[in-house]
Structures are given as structure tokens and as C-alpha cells.
Amino acid sequence: MSAQHQLHPELLTLCSNISFGTCLCGKAARTKLIFHKSCVDADHDIQPSGMAPHGHYCVPILDEGTVLGVLNLYVKHGHAPSPLEMQLLESVTNAMAGIIRRKTMEYKLETMSYQDELTGLANRRKFNEAFEHALIVARRTQVPVALMMLDLDRFKPVNDTYGHDVGDVLLQQVAQRVGKCLRDMDTFARVGGDEFMILLEMMHPPVVVRMIGQRILAELSRPFEINGYSVCIGDSIGVSVFPDDGETSDVLIKQADISLYKAKETRGSIRQAGQPSRAA
Template sequence: METNSCPPLPTVMDLLLDAICVVDTEGRYVYVSAAYERIFGFRPEEMIGRRMIELVHPDDRERTLQAANEIMSGQFKPNFQNRYIRKDGKVVHIMWSARWSEVDQVRIAVAHDITELKRAEAMQAALLAISEAAHTAEDLLALFQRIHQIIGELLPARNFFVALYDERRDELSFPYFVDEYDQAPAPRPLNSGTLTSEVVGKGQPILMTPGTRADILLGPDVQYIGHESLDWLGVPLTTPNGCIGAIVVQSYSGDVRYTVEDQALLQFVSNQVASAIERKQNATWLQYIAGHDVLTDLPNRELFHDRLETALAAARRDQQRLSVLYIDLDRFKQANDSHGHEIGDLLLRETARRIRRCLRESDTVGRLGGDEFAVLLLGIHRPDDAAAVAEKIRDALSRPFELSGHQLEISSSIGIAVYPEHGEDRKHLMRYADTAMYAAKKQGRNQSGIADSRHDTELDA
């Protein structure tokens, strides 16, 4: 009569995909099965006599020791999870089933590798978190900070930056840059030949390690700028509208190394990151243009009035003066009709630039519409201070304009109103400045003048 033969028990245990471990009362391995090498990277003979806790991730050691004490007190642990550091430095997530043998005075445990499951869960959580951040972040900086935090939960991201490409300006900028050695680089053209510009220009990731450095930096086309990192990993930010930038992580020491697995993970979340950034950029742009003149990039009438209201409240509280200048361009219509709207638009842009250069950072210039501009001057000491600024602007606008091969000459009429002399609210100040501007125009144009407070009755009629 035949009987079924069974392989020896050690052979059976070595055939299992999960690792079987036996640890003594001092926490040292006395036995590990063959699967231990597949999961942890160490051969069984390397582990005998070694303390179990040495391989546990530092952040998980305290609760692992607590769980070991509970097991040794007789508790059965069927689903305990922690992280270990493999021989190659990678982190593995383990689910343990363990119990204590009182007779043998050892802990017997089965280790199941759940790293891929944890990675999938982490990526799904990251995608949801990025999507949520796109809707809740107050601005782009807050979004970048949250993205940095989210990516840092997937892989080491101590040195992390976001690069964005503005195709209209051909400008690659670095609005978010966290690095232990370097400051954010200045904006540069896309063809600047840097690693980041290569990622954005070609729309392909780059993983530079000591083994690939020579090939990547071969020739003059690609150069490395800044403190040299050991590993450099950049992936493109791609949307249906094209590549809008890149996200980059880098490491300066052997403690953190990046792999093709890290590249795949970062690339996986990059599309969601790109969509989040583009969504926030669009929302920021819509908010911006709601208060700005698209042609000159100046505050429009509504935003200028809002800033004036805010400034008036502060001036009342602090008992300070402020001034409003109302500027109208003389002979703009003739220049626009003679040379066309394209030249007229260039003239308005250059006018805005020249006015800006006459002001302090704390002052505001806005375009009210057509060829009319307004200036808000804060903290002036006397009306003559405002008159001096008006003369500076008038002089700047009276100089010839060189625009696309055309030389144009215009001038400006400027009216000045001062708080509190000419009114204590926005409407009165704007009306006084407007009236003073028309008075200057009647005097022969290319003039500036301060409002006459004797016209109270006329203005309020």
C-alpha cells in the first residue's frame, strides 16, 4: 500500500513566499526561512544572532518593541504592521502574524510583504490630496507647499523645487525652491541648457545618478548649475495644453538614493500635480484680470477705487495726507488714428511703464480707461509733494516715444487732489482731481495743477 510522501518541514518552510522567523527572549534571530532574503535582502546566515530591532525603521522601533513585549506576555498578534530597512537601503512594509512559545521561550512570526499594497494606497491618497489642495489652497505658494508635503510622504523630498514655463515669455522660473545649499535660480530661457530645461523642453524625465551622470552631462548642450547633487530626479508637468514645467527632487548624500521606481512613482503623480497647478494658475489669472487692465497690467478702475478706499481709511486712522493724480494724455487720439491701434497699444504700455518709474513701491497707478490714468500717493506731507510727483510724470511723458520704428510725441494734463483738503471720501477726491485735470487742459495742455477747494459748491451741485 502506497503512502503519500511529504517533504521535510524545513524544505516546506523554505518554499513559502512569506518569511518565517524565530526570535529569542533577547530579540535575536535564531532562525529565518529562505524567503527572508527575498523580502529583506539578507541571507539567512547573515541574520542568525542579529537583533531584530536593528532592521526596523527608526520611526517604528518604539511601537515594535511594545508589540514584542505584548506577544511575550501571551497576546497573539495576527496583523501587526511596521517598516523595515532592506539591505539595499529600501523601505519595506511588513504585516506580521506572531505568537509566543512559552515552552521554547521564543517568538515565532510570519512576515508578509505588503510594500506594493502600501505604495498603491499611498499613491491613491496622494492623488486625492493633490486634487483637494488644488481647490483649497489660497494661492500658488500654498499649493506648492502642500504638494511638497504630499510628495515627501511618498519618497524623500528634503530638496525639492517646482519649475514653471511661460511659453509667451519663453521664461523658465522657479516659484518654489527648497534646497539645503542653493537659492532659487533666476528666470531663464528654455534653451538655457540646464537639466530642468531639458526635462521641460523634451517632456521626458531625467534620473541622474553617479552611474548615469557622465552620459547625461555629455557634451556642452546640458550643464549642471548649482551645488552638485549625488542623485537628481526631475519629471515633466504635462497637461493637455503641453508641458508647463517640472518637479524635481535631489539628494546630496548617500543616505537618500533615487531609483527608477521613484521615477515611476513621481511620474505617476505628476499629471495630477500639473492639473492642480494649471487649475490654480487659471483661477489666479481670472482673479488677477478681474482687477487689472490686460493691456497695461495696471490696476483697473475698480481695483484702483478699492485701494483708494483702503488708503483713505488708513489715512483717517493715522491722520496722514494722501493725494490722487488724474492723468489724461494729450493728443493720444491723433497718434492712435495716425499710426493705428497696434502702435496706440504700445504707446499706452510705455506710458504705464514711465509712470511706474516715477513712483515709489507704496504708490499705485491705475488705468481708468482709454487714455486716462490715476495715481495714488500715500503719506505725503504737503500738497507740493504731490505737485512735484506730477511734474516728474509730466516730464517723463513729454519725452519722445520710439515705438516699432515710429517716433511719437504726446504730453499730459494732470489734476491733483489732496486728502483731507479736497474731500474726505473717494468720490470727492476723484471729482476734484478730474476737475483740476480739465482746468490744466484748458490752460493749454501739458500742464499740471492742484484742485481749487473754492469749487466745493460747484462740485456738490
């Protein structure tokens, strides 16, 4: 039940356990018709203890024939419906359908503005906002924040050899594998075709950054099984850390990008700004 007002907990529990289409609300949803009952009778599949006599309406909320929900209104025992009342209820549910449709579209647009459509990861806009907020906190607490830039090795040959469908699945599986190496508090974003960025907050001690990077390298070095193909890639990682490598997002991104470029020279390695390159 998406919303309710002053319903007894026992009734809510019963409603959550009943199968679709077997209560009056479910029948209204299944048939797309208004149900009116002037009293509690055998058509009520759930009758919690102590339920007082009453009647009610179950009115489907429809959007071009699609059921979005059911409006359930309780009325006095013995209540008789009228044509004007039925018309009013239809008008109310039509208005509710419009609100639900608009809110659903707003949610989709909001999600699209912050989420990469292919992988479900954060996009660059979301990452930049999270990065700026993390730096504000880090300046106050003086706890390091790390930025990782990941670039997949041999991704273009995968697209050229097996096609973009396989390449898309590969990116999705990369997102899943890398995600398992991270904490819930970390921000993981796809910022380009095969380019990813990771924001690691509260990185103390900084050696943890390299440990996470090594786990990622190990995960992505294993073959990916996609549509009957065994696809082998790898990745290179560039790292910058606040405050050692910079104190603003622009500087830290630039330093991580330089480190990534140097890491790609030896493929499958991690390079932190200001430190020598070391293979995983």
C-alpha cells in the same frame, strides 16, 4: 528648484548653477521620460561632498506634452522599480499637472481682474481698493493722501494719424515714463482709454504733489519715438487732496475730475481743487 524638502544647501547651490538638460532632472525634462537610478553613478552630473549612497526617480510633469516640471524622489540604494510603482508615479505627476494648470489659470484670472492688460498697470478695480485702504490709514494718521487724474492731450489725433498700434505703444511708453516719476508705494492705474489715476500716500508736505506733477508733465512733453514716428503729446493733471478737498473717495474723485477739466482748458497744466490753475 520650485519646491524641496530637507535637501542639503550645497546640493541646492549646485542644482541652481547647472545648465538645463545635463543632470538627471534636466534629462527627464528634455526627453519627457521617467529616469530611474538605483545608485549614484556617472550619470549624476552633480555629487556634493558627503552624499550618501541612494537611488532616485526623476519623473517629468507633463500637460499635453508640455513639461511643467520634474518630480525628483529619493529611494534606497539598490532600489528596483516595479510596473505598479511606475504607474503610480505617472498618476501622481498627472494629478500634479492638473493642479499646476488650475493654479496657473487662477493666477492669470486674478491678475486680469486687477491689471490693465495693455500697460500692466493697475485697473480701476485695483485702484479703488487701494484708494479706500489708503483713506482708512489717512483718517487714522491724519497724513494727507493725494489723488491725481491724468488725461493725455492730442491722443486721439495720434490714433487717427498713425493707427491704433502706434496708439497702444504710446500708452505703454506713457506708463513707463510716468512710473519713473513715482515711488514704489504709489498706485498708478489706467482707468480709461487715455485716462490714468495716481494715488499718492503719505504726502507730507502737500507741495510734493505739485513737484511730482511737474516731473510728469516734463516727461510727457518729450517726443515719443514709435515705429519711426516722432509723436508729440502732452497731458493735463487734476488733483485733489485728503482731507482738504474731501474725506471720501467719491468726493475726492469728483473734485479731481473737476480740476482736470479746468486744467485741460490751458493744456499741459496742473490744477488742484480749490486752487488757481498754474501752468507747469
